[in-house]
Amino acid sequence: MGHELYLTDAPTSDDLAIVSSGLTAFNEGEVGASDRKLLAVLIRDESGTVIGGLSGYTSWGWLFTQLLFIPETLRGKGMAAKLLTEAENEARTRGCKGAWIDTFNPLALKAYKSHGYQVFGEIPNFVETRTRTFLQKAL
Helix, strand or coil, X not given: CCCCCCCCCCCCHHHHHHHHHHHHHHHHHHHCCCCXXXXXXXXXXXXXXXXXXXXXXXXXXXXXXXXXXXXXXXXXXXXXXXXXXXXXXXXXXXXXXXEEEEECCHHHHHHHXXXXXXXXXXXXXXECCEEEEEEEEEC
């Protein structure tokens, strides 16, 4: 029985679900259930419209922040610290022992470090001359 590789830039949601569920089953067989749960801390304007925020998930006792966006009008006002604090507090409630995040933005890197995150890895020249930095924090 042969197998065929198929390269695509438009996988279906079903295709991705097969890969995800297969990896999830394998990992859970190796190290136990991930207890993966989505987590978001949203910034809403006066009308209730989402204008930014943080999204990620908790899994295997860790908080992973995937996305963090602050509108330009709110930057430099401690909003990143507020978002991270809310997410970290929820992660602690969920039993998490640590958090990790990555960035190639120098301003975000400074904000994360000032919030207690420590560098554990880097990819120099990830985008042009910018370094992609991976950070973690004990919760």
